[in-house]
Amino acid sequence: MTTRADRPATLDDVARLAGVSRSTASRVIAGTGFASTAARSRVTAAADQLGYVPDPAARALVRGAGVRLAVAASGESAAVLDDPYVEQVVAAAARVGGPYGLGVSLHWLPLAGSTELQRLAEDRGVRGVVLVNTTEPLLAALPRSLRGRVASLGVGSADVPSFDVDNGGGATQVLRHLYASGRRRIAMVAGPHWLPCTQRSVRAYERLARDAGLPVRLLPGDFTAERGRAAAREAVRRWPDTDAIFAVSDPTALGVLAGLRGHGIDVPGDVAVAGFDDIPLAALSAPALTTASHPVGRIATAAATALAEGARAAPITTFPSVLIPRESA
Amino acid sequence: MTTRADRPATLDDVARLAGVSRSTASRVIAGTGFASTAARSRVTAAADQLGYVPDPAARALVRGAGVRLAVAASGESAAVLDDPYVEQVVAAAARVGGPYGLGVSLHWLPLAGSTELQRLAEDRGVRGVVLVNTTEPLLAALPRSLRGRVASLGVGSADVPSFDVDNGGGATQVLRHLYASGRRRIAMVAGPHWLPCTQRSVRAYERLARDAGLPVRLLPGDFTAERGRAAAREAVRRWPDTDAIFAVSDPTALGVLAGLRGHGIDVPGDVAVAGFDDIPLAALSAPALTTASHPVGRIATAAATALAEGARAAPITTFPSVLIPRESA
DNA sequence: CCGGGGGTTGGGAACGATCCCACACCTGAG
DNA sequence: CTCAGGTGTGGGATCGTTCCCAACCCCCGG
Structure with a gap:
């Protein structure tokens, strides 16, 4: 925290402080490719001395990856978005996103809303989509370009991993x-x-x-x-x-x-x-x-994590539901 | 929808189709600077023919703006993040963000969490911060670089506009x-x-x-x-x-x-x-x-909108609370 | 007829990261 | 001694957008 400029540090700052090139610093930070242990430690030291956080925008731009997760909830009207269940999903995803530099946006998907889905597919800002209240027609209308970047909280398909309660x-x-x-x-x-x-x-x-x-x-x-x-x-x-x-x-x-x-x-x-x-x-x-029980938070967290990591998830992940006996029955 | 490439359209595609330069197209889309009505209409036509959506990452990068809104909720433990109130705030912000190409992330802010606040300030991904459960010490510890990009759901200060229920x-x-x-x-x-x-x-x-x-x-x-x-x-x-x-x-x-x-x-x-x-x-x-009543959704929407638009909000916005008499009193 | 000054346009340099590629070095086998 | 191949490094080009700036056109006043 010695050097505290007005604006956040860039990778160049880190590289300069560590006495290496931008490329080497990048490799260390991203954890990809070769780097000597000496370089590695100097870069990490410099990075946290400067409080360096990679710019998700620059990263997304060059990787062509998109910068946020879209939660798309379908329902008969936009009122679904006020559903506490949906709110819980969004909050869980937003909690997961931060460390990955990802934000979450929330969208209403009409029951046969292929147009809205298309729009999401065409939006370079969208890294992945979490489908809530997934229906079969929606799954069928999924744009090709969205393949591999969708997780469904509900039914899935060959292309779309499913995360659901039993x-x-x-x-x-x-x-x-x-x-x-x-x-x-x-x-x-x-x-x-x-x-x-x-x-x-x-x-x-x-x-x-x-x-x-x-x-x-x-x-x-x-x-x-x-x-x-x-x-x-x-x-x-x-x-x-x-x-x-x-x-x-x-x-x-x-x-x-x-x-x-x-x-x-x-x-x-x-x-x-x-x-x-x-x-x-x-x-x-x-x-x-x-x-x-219905562990919504855990389900949404799993789905968002899979999307954020970009790893291919198991086709179906089922979370157990257990009986909570109380007084009414 | 005639031309439908595999990947989303870029500004260059739009410009080419409209027969103008990238600069002109940019001016039209961003609504900034001069453009003849002829150019304007051709660019907009080309844009929605291609389903063009500006890449928020590229935009944020060059503008130095950040690509998400951070909701920072303080409390005695990270359990605040499970509070339905916080979830509602996040959902409202996520709903606002989409059209602006902004996502929302959720963070726990310890009661005297100036460190976490600092981290948020150093994160280039963060366009603005919505403070939930704002306390005085937190307001005092606000990093300079966050000035003008914070909205408080609770008390505010000279630098921080407040959005709250009465x-x-x-x-x-x-x-x-x-x-x-x-x-x-x-x-x-x-x-x-x-x-x-x-x-x-x-x-x-x-x-x-x-x-x-x-x-x-x-x-x-x-x-x-x-x-x-x-x-x-x-x-x-x-x-x-x-x-x-x-x-x-x-x-x-x-x-x-x-x-x-x-x-x-x-x-x-x-x-x-x-x-x-x-x-x-x-x-x-x-x-x-x-x-x-406590119109959480409207409050959070107002705060998120102010942040997304980047306009200086009124120092204090108060939302009325009305009595809902039912049976218990 | 010429010299401005608006409105309008396009070229090119950023922004900050990744990643391809060429190069340097080292070690060990032939 | 040479050469192959693995390890480490740095130089650019690149992503899609904005924005500065120079150039242009056209109209009007001197």
Whole structure:
């Protein structure tokens, strides 16, 4: 910290201080190519004496690499971007990005939004894309030039590695728990029909229903709390003998709780309620919500890290979901 | 979309297609300097025919501007970064950044974290810094080179524009509401003592207590739900006649609700509870939480926009907070 | 008719890093 | 002793953009 110019140090400054050429300094800093141990130590010393941080812009420019990660969340409207789930993904990616000199930008992707995807592909600023709420058509419409620079939080494909929670497994655990505690008329509030993961949890539900000979009571959902309220009302009206409601999202489950309360129905006495995601507030509801964990932060971190490192990720990375039994079921 | 090369178009491609020089094209795209209307229209036509997006890296490099916005959240531990409030700020900034070719990175700033601040100042990748949970010492330790590129979500200074909610006003509204509904022994769960905004709400509380001759029952807090639970227990033990608890954060208030429920205390029958922030789930608790709004998204958007545009912002921008009366008070 | 002074244009030098390539050195085998 | 091949080094060219500056055109006043 002896020399403290007005402007940040450049590689030239480091090289000059270390008494080597810019090329050698570059090799040492980037950790690529040959360098004698003597040169290596002098360069690193000079670098942290000057507080040198490589300019990501210059680096990206010459490498043709792009300077930020784009998080593209698809949904029926731009309101998806206000979803706490998406916010968590962005925050995790932003945390990963810093050390790599990468920033994160957030974009709405209409359900069949190939145009927006094209735009992202044409933007030299974009190093990689994190797809949230990935759908099949979107995967099919993926521009060639994006290949190898995309990670999907959801379904993947041959070109697109997938990072996802095992929601089939999580749903199964929740449903077994419900069954084990004597519930026999279980309704389920699913996710949006266009979302592939909805299939998985619905399949888990249908399997249990078939195996145990239970009725299938499926309600469409959209992960929102408001929908949970409405779904509770609907379930009570259509199937008055329902003794459990499983919503595949905690906000929806909390909405269900509120809806049932409005009808004077006791939880878990009359009806058991379970959610999915284990959001922080799930532990605080009355009664505290039984749910299955969903390590969003870890998933997003893994996806962003893969993109930042530029390494080819495993085609499918699945994170386990575990049952968190509390009071509501 | 006639010409669709493998790689994104450059300014040269645009210039060539438009039949002008790179300089002229640059002037048109950047909207700086002279250009005939003829040239202007031909360049813009060529640009969107090729789907041209300027390379933020090259632009940042030559302008010496930096390519991302850093969100620096201070707190006692890196756990602040998991705070939904911080996540919301990051998401808002990431949404703003895209169109400017800016990404967002997220960093933890220890309470007296001048070193980390220095590092941010020395990073050429950083265009501007959004300070979250700003403290006075931090403001004092701000490196000179960061001047004019910082926005504070909280207190500001001569060099640092401030973007904040009117929490004094919000707190006053909540407290008046409590008083108006007959509560006379009001306890308050404050924010962290090192946070300047804590002062403001505490002052509002003390003013009401003095003016109306009420007892002062102040409990320290940290915005977490866990702390709310503990605070409820503490309040009940120390001041059994308490008839209202105001927590300056919704998660804390929900924790208070849970804590009181654990003691079999009825809300709002025995004790009224109010929060601050109006998080989405506040409407779903049992009873639904009375609170004051806190437009985090709008605040962060304003701060990020100011930084992205590079314009000098007004020294202080205050966003109103309004009372949201629900069932808990 | 000539000399400015606007509006408009293009050439070229930056910006800071990477990386290809040529070169220097050293060691050991033939 | 020479030569091959591995290790280490430095000189440019390069990425895509901005911006300074010189050159040009044209119109108008002297």
